[in-house]
Amino acid sequence: xxxxxxxxxxxxxxxxxxxxxxxxxxxxxxxxxxxxxxxxxxxxxxxxxxxxxxxxxxxxxxxxxxxxxxxxxxxxxxxxxxxxxxxxxxxxxxxxxxxxxxxxxxxxxxxxxxxxxxx
Amino acid sequence: xxxxxxxxxxxxxxxxxxxxxxxxxxxxxxxxxxxxxxxxxxxxxxxxxxxxxxxxxxxxxxxxxxxxxxxxxxxxxxxxxxxxxxxxxxxxxxxxxxxxxxxxxxxxxxxxxxxxxxxxxxxxxxxxxxxxxxxxxxxxxxxxxxxxxxxxxxxxxxxxxxxxxxxxxxxxxxxxxxxxxxxxxxxxxxxxxxxxxxxxxxxxxxxxxxxxxxxxxxxxxxxxxxxxxxxxxxxxxxxxxxxxxxxxxxxxxxxxxxxxxxxxxxxxxxxxxxxxxxxxxxxxxxxxxxxxxxxxxxxxxxxxxxxxxxxxxxxxxxxxxxx
Numbered sequence: 247x248x249x250x251x252x253x254x255x256x257x258x259x260x261x262x263x264x265x266x267x268x269x270x271x272x273x274x275x276x277x278x279x280x281x282x283x284x285x286x287x288x289x290x291x292x293x294x295x296x297x298x299x300x301x302x303x304x305x306x307x308x309x310x311x312x313x314x315x316x317x318x319x320x321x322x323x324x325x326x327x328x329x330x331x332x333x334x335x336x337x338x339x340x341x342x343x344x345x346x347x348x349x350x351x352x353x354x355x356x357x358x359x360x361x362x363x364x365x
Numbered sequence: 366x367x368x369x370x371x372x373x374x375x376x377x378x379x380x381x382x383x384x385x386x387x388x389x390x391x392x393x394x395x396x397x398x399x400x401x402x403x404x405x406x407x408x409x410x411x412x413x414x415x416x417x418x419x420x421x422x423x424x425x426x427x428x429x430x431x432x433x434x435x436x437x438x439x440x441x442x443x444x445x446x447x448x449x450x451x452x453x454x455x456x457x458x459x460x461x462x463x464x465x466x467x468x469x470x471x472x473x474x475x476x477x478x479x480x481x482x483x484x485x486x487x488x489x490x491x492x493x494x495x496x497x498x499x500x501x502x503x504x505x506x507x508x509x510x511x512x513x514x515x516x517x518x519x520x521x522x523x524x525x526x527x528x529x530x531x532x533x534x535x536x537x538x539x540x541x542x543x544x545x546x547x548x549x550x551x552x553x554x555x556x557x558x559x560x561x562x563x564x565x566x567x568x569x570x571x572x573x574x575x576x577x578x579x580x581x582x583x584x585x586x587x588x589x590x591x592x593x594x595x596x597x598x599x600x601x602x603x604x605x606x607x608x609x610x611x612x613x614x615x616x617x618x619x620x621x622x623x624x625x626x627x628x629x630x631x632x633x634x635x636x637x638x639x640x641x642x643x644x645x646x647x648x649x650x651x652x653x654x655x656x657x658x659x660x661x662x663x664x665x666x667x668x669x670x671x672x673x674x675x676x677x678x679x680x681x682x683x684x685x686x687x688x
Contacts, residue, residue: 293591293649315441316651317477319508323549331477331508334441351549354504357592359550 285309285339288360290318290332290352295360302364307341319353328353427534430458430465430495431579431667433616434636436505437486438476443639443652444660447476448485453685454637454666455493465668466533468495471616471634472503472544472581474519483518502527503581503617504544512545528559530566536671537570539563541580543595553582553595553617560597564604572607575671577678579614585624585631588644593618602629612678614669618650621682630677635665635684661686 286306289296291313300308310320312332320329320338326348329338342348342364352358435451444450458465468490475482483506490498500519507515507526516527523529523540530539541563543553555563567576578584584598595601605611611629619636620643639652640663647653655663665684672679 293651314649314651315443317505317508321549333477349549353547354508355592356547356549356551357590 286362287311289313290320293352293355293358295350295352295358298360300360300362302342302362304345304364305341305343306364307339308362309337309339311335311337317354318358320350321353323349323351426671426673427466428463428668428670429467429469431469431471431614431616431634431669432458432637433471433581433634434473434503434619434638435470435486436473436476436636436638437489438479438482439638439652441652443654444664447638448489450661450664450685451486451489451637452492453661454664455489457666457683457685458493458495461668464494464496466496468493468498469538469540469579469614470498470500471579471614472501473505473616473636473638474500474503475506478506478508478512478514480514483514487518499531499538499540499579500527501540501580502542502544504547507545524562525556525558528562534671535673536575536577537567539566539576539578541578541584541601543580543582543584543598548596551596552586552589552592553580553584553598555595555597555601560600560604563601567604567608570608573609575610575612575678576605576608577612577614578605581615582617583615583622583631583633584613585626587618587622587633588650591644591650593644593650605629610677612669614667619653632667632680634667635663635682637664637666637685640664 284307286300286302286308288300288308288310290310293314293316295310302308310329310332312318312334315334317331317333319331320327322328327340327350331354332338342362345364348362348364350360350362432454435454436447437451439447458468470490474486502512502515502519506512512526516523520527526542526545528540528542530537532538541555541559543555545554546556547554570576578601580595582595583593584595584601587593602611609628613629613631615631615633616636618633619639619641620633621635622631622633624631639660640655641650642653662684665682668681668683670679670681
C-alpha cells in the first residue's frame with residue numbers, strides 16, 4: 247500500500263510540475279500585442295498609421311508593425327520616443343506610463359501623423 | 366550622319382528644318398532648352414550620337430550629370446537589384462564621348478543609412494569617369510545618429526548638416542540639405558541656420574552669375590499631400606530673386622518634373638533605383654512596380670550642359686534604356 251501511495255505522490259508531483267511549466271507558458275505568451283487588454287497594435291502601411299487614433303489606459307504598450315514596402319521611423323512630436331528605421335515587418339514598442347495625448351509621425355515621411363491618447 | 370543644323374539664325378543651335386529632322390529620330394533622351402523663359406523640347410538619340418548632337422547644338426562650356434535616388438539596400442519587387450541599375454547608370458555616364466566635369470548626386474544614396482549600403486554606392490560610383498562627385502543627403506541617408514555617418518563620408522568641408530557651395534567655370538553651385546529636423550505634418554525643411562548661411566553665401570555674387578541649387582526634396586510645391594515640397598523654400602528662393610539665371614535640381618520624387626518661374630528653372634530627376642507614381646495617381650508615393658522589361662526605361666540620369674552667356678542650362682534626361 248505504501249508503495250502505491252508513493253507512486254501516486256510522485257505522479258502528482260510530476261503532473262503538477264509539468265502543468266506549472268508547460269501549461270502556464272501559453273497563457274504568459276498571450277500578454278503582448280495579441281491580447282487587447284495587454285497592448286495595442288498599430289499597422290503602418292501605404293504611408294499611413296492604422297488606426298490613426300488609439301485610446302489606451304496608462305501602462306499600455308503600443309506595438310507598431312511596418313507592413314509597407316518602404317522603411318518608416320516612428321517618432322513622437324515631443325521627442326519622447328523614436329524608433330530605429332523600421333523596414334518591412336520590423337516592430338517597435340513603447341509603453342505609455344503617463345496620461346496625455348501623444349502626437350507622433352514618421353520622421354522620414356513627416357506628412358504621416360497619428361496620435362495615441364492615454365487615459 | 367547628316368548635318369541637320371543649317372541656319373543658326375537665333376544662335377540657339379537649331380532651325381525649323383533642323384528641328385523637323387531631329388523629330389525624325391526616335392530618341393530616348395529629351396533635350397530641354399530655355400530661351401527667354403520659354404521651354405522647348407527636342408527628342409535626341411542615345412549615346413555617342415547624342416553627345417555629338419549636343420556639341421553641335423550648344424558648344425557647351427561644360428557639362429555635368431545629375432544622378433539621384435540610388436537607394437542602395439532596397440530590394441523589393443519594384444527593383445530587386447538597385448546596385449545593378451546604378452551600375453548601368455555609371456556605364457551610361459562612361460559611354461558619353463565627352464566625360465562630364467563632375468557628378469551631382471541629389472540624395473537617397475542608401476536605403477537605410479547602413480554602412481554597407483554607403484560602401485556599395487561609393488564602390489559603384491568610383492567607376493564613373495566623371496571627376497568629382499558632389500552629394501547632398503536624402504532622408505534615407507540620415508536615419509541613424511542624426512546623419513553623422515553621411516557627414517563623415519560625404520560632408521568634408523560642408524557646414525551644419527552638410528550644406529555648401531562651390532564655383533565652377535563662372536557658375537555658382539549651392540548644395541542644400543532639406544531632410545533633417547523634419548516636423549510632424551511638415552514637408553522638407555531648410556531651417557534658419559542654413560537660410561542665414563545661404564543669404565550670406567550669395568551676398569557678394571553679381572546678379573549675372575548663373576546659380577545652380579541642388580537639394581534632395583523639391584524646393585517647390587510639387588505635391589504637398591505626399592510631402593513633395595519644402596516648407597521654407599520660398600525664403601531661400603527670395604535670396605536668389607535678383608539673379609538672372611537660377612536652376613534648381615532636385616530628386617526625391619523619382620520622376621521628371623519641370624517648372625519655370627521667372628528666372629528660375631526647377632527640374633527633378635529620375636531615380637536609378639525605382640519609379641514612383643505621378644502625383645495623386647496612387648494611394649501613396651511608394652515604389653511603383655512596372656513590368657521588368659520596362660524598368661530601365663523609367664530609371665535614368667540627367668545630362669546638364671552649361672553655356673557661357675546663355676540664359677539657362679540645357680538639361681537632357683536620359684532613361685537607362687529605350688522603352
